Amino acid sequence: MADFPDLPADARALLVYGSQARGDAVAGSDVDLLALVDTPRPSTYAADVNISYYTGNQLTTGIGTLFGAHLKRDARILWDPEGELAAHLDALGEVDTERLLRRAWKMSELFTTPRQDLPKYLPGLLREARYLLRSCLYAQAIAAGRPCFSVRELATRHNDPHLALLLASRHSRDASIEDLDECLSRLRQIIGGFPPSTNGSLEATIVNEWERPGDLLSVAFLALGITGQGTDYAEVEKILL
Template sequence: MIRDDVVDVLVGMDVPAGVLEDFPELPADVEGVLVYGSQARRDAVPGSDLDVLALVTAQRPSTDSGYVHVSYYTQKQLSTGIGTLFGAHLKRDAKIVWDRYGHLTRAVEDMGEVDTKRLLARARGLSELFTSLDRDLPKYLSGLLRQARYLLRSCLYAQAIAGGAPCFSVRELAVRHGDPYLTHLLASRQPGKATAADLAQCLSRLRGIIGEFPPSEHGSLEATVVNEWGRPSDILSMAFMALGVTGKTSDYAEVEKILL
């Protein structure tokens, strides 16, 4: 009954029936559900996804079902969002849909504020993954583009927070920056295949925020994974996702901790 109860609440939030018909069955260990993003803010447009976060007791990969994206987090994973951009995003925009024990509500309340200077510095460190493109393209174009979008989106959100006008809407950011192409570059649902042109566009805008990328310490994505293996790090998590080993649908829930 969890799925039906959640869908009933979302109907009351005016989430379109055409989106909700794709809402998946939820695993038995789900303890809470929230929605965030455009559907939660009620500024969605036709074709907007429904972003769902489900609190679970056992870690599992995120899923996509039609226009519904569900990320699964354990309490331990979600606690790593304290002081992060994703935590700030949830605290500002999330709507709790169902919370059996109140754990999800408390987790969101505890997220705190994000240190934008630290976030931008960490994003610059992670950008070293884009300095070995001669070795990594075209084999890993899709993963690299997804990670470039992730870092660019994160840095734009951080800029908005630092400027005193928080915003987690890609369309609003495109308007603020007078850059209509951002709406395409950062859209969660991308038509067609990844292109080198879009990667170049993302990296150009990212450099404009954080400066030149530091050189790769290891020389390629594959070498990064080999050399960082055994010492879990943010750069290892990003490299895994860029390689397509994990995180095909999410930039957050497939790794042990929230990165930014």
Template sequence: MKRRDAISALLALNIPEDIAMDFPHLPSDTEALLVYGSRARGDATPDSDVDILALVSNPRTTTYSGVVNVSFYTTQGLATGIGTLFGSHLKRDSKIVWDQHGRLSRALKSMGEVDTDRLFNRAKNMSTLFTNLDHDIPKYLPGLLRQARYLLRSCLYAQSIAVGKPCFSVRELAIRHQDHHLTQLLASRQLDKPRIAELTECLSWLRRLLGEFPVSENGSLEATIVNEWGRPSDTLSMAFMALGATGNGSDYAEVEKILL
């Protein structure tokens, strides 16, 4: 698909021209594209990101251009989304704009259902990362807050599925929970400096959803990585991302994009 065709597809989704023009050039092995998130649902605000998934033969890191984010997945990589919130989100809220061989359409149909009980159990295990805050906050507040937001967003999405009213919009979640501040608290793109008060609020929400967090035996984020190294786990992946070590210039392999 040529860049001009991709831009035309974005314009057809009522994405403003000045935003669509930020669309980057695609690698030659791209065979399918979809738009997901608020731009696909039609409930975007003027400053909302444009989230795009590109199906490719060779894995790559995500490309950012203005507010246009293009994540690259192989067929095998996308298969890791089966049974996950991300897979359910794509299946429910995305719009395919190009699918050369039909593989992306078939992948979406195979995403299956989310086992919300299993997700909540996994989320509770991940919450051990937030039990040594006195040690970790001074150095890792931005990463801890980013991961707390991710976990809270995931748990609220899962809760909506569990009660039979699936929702992947933070604005809709704020309305449902009658808490307008949730929209800002859960937003993926944050412009303000991280604050401890926001982390405290996220963790308070998580405790309401998950109960008290299991106490970590590791003592710190760094110790978690050392002690969990060699036995890949959700906790290890979350610790990497809280430290910001996700493959961009680090000595560690990039963690999977899909966790929950």
């Protein structure tokens, strides 16, 4: 594949996940890859190929998380000469859906300061709203005993074709307030009213949470469109709902 990003020298294993691994990819679907590495680093992108880099310790934090369950259920190992990646997948376990929904509720406070953050950070906030809504819908499906990690399948189950478009990770149209409002409305139906902001704005969250890295700092960085390259913040922590 001509556009395949070069793997770093410390890469030890590689898997594919998402629609390409499940076999339900459509034209234009990304190829989502995960490489096991020694040193944390930002993801890399080339055309439709996305590679996320995880250390063994980072994968260990995925035990019992939504991302871990996604990998364990759908991922396909491409290269794993020492069997390390297979061992990590085996250890990922089941999802604590109640804990996931509590974390999503806490992170939703980033949507409660629109006067300070919109329209400047609309694309990032919409991206985070989609991320949390997808996560919560996946959690609902797991809690109901019908695991699902496909937005198209969710749309079919909910008899709501528009849901697949709303939740898609790639869009040809610009971010809109209408899409943000719809995502947030649907999210409230699942987790309830959002907690008030403890910081007052996205930018203030970065400043105030800097010394205590966690969910809020991670999603605030991502909403601002920052992934760590060229900054002192070497890598946004993996958010493993």
